[in-house]
Amino acid sequence: MKLVYKGKTKDVFALENGNYLLKFKDDCTGKDGVFDPGENAVGLTIDGVGDVNLRMSIYFFEKVNAAGILTHYVNASLADTTMEVLPARVFGKGLEVICRHKAVGSFYRRYSDYIEEGADLPDYVEMTFKNDEKGDPLVTKEGLVALGVMTDEQYEDMKAMTQKITRIVADDLLEKGLVLYDIKFEFGYDADGNVMLIDEIASGNMRVYKNGEYIDPMTLSELFFA
Secondary structure, rough: EEEEOOOEHHHHHOOOOOOOEEEEEEEEEEOOOOOOOOOEEEEOOOOHHHHHHHHHHHHOOOOOOHHHOOOOEEEEOOOOEEEEOOOOEEEEOOOEEEEEEEEEEEHHHHHOOOOOOOOEEEEEEEEEEEEOOOOOEEEOOOHHOOOOOHHHHHHHHHHHHHHHHHHHHHHHHHHHOOOOEEEEEEEEEEOOOOOOOOOOHHHHEEEEEOOOOOEEOOOHHHHHOO
């Protein structure tokens, strides 16, 4: 294997068969030692979070694939905390896609003049460029198309996929008495330009509450697989 990228929460290796291997780590995004999926830097390390993130990713990727939604998932090894994935190109230099069911986090900080914290949102999708120095700036569909990052069709596909996947995750959590407030995804595209879900679907990328109380990633994983 050849190391091709060291990420915040995963390292990426190239495999001889043309696919890639993601090695999950115990690092989480956050600030001042507090987890926050919306932050753009590693803020803390939680022992075992890589394992539970992979475990949840396997569960949801298999469910999303079964729903006929294109992803990069091939297989995984819990013993090595790794996941084999199909090759995919990222949009631009990297794009994060957030689907929000509640007004919390960075969304509320931006728009608190117009909405109450915790208010319902209608499967609200927003996209940000992955750029730590610029604070992951928001970008509109028109901006993405004008900048040549993606086509109008790719944007609409990505938005629809985001809402469908979020609903799959939210419904599953709700069965366990858990409420999804927001979730962060990453998408790429294959050699034919088809949009596919990449990265992970894990507790470290979502904000979940139970009885109005925030559930941290490790506790969420424990509750989910209990």
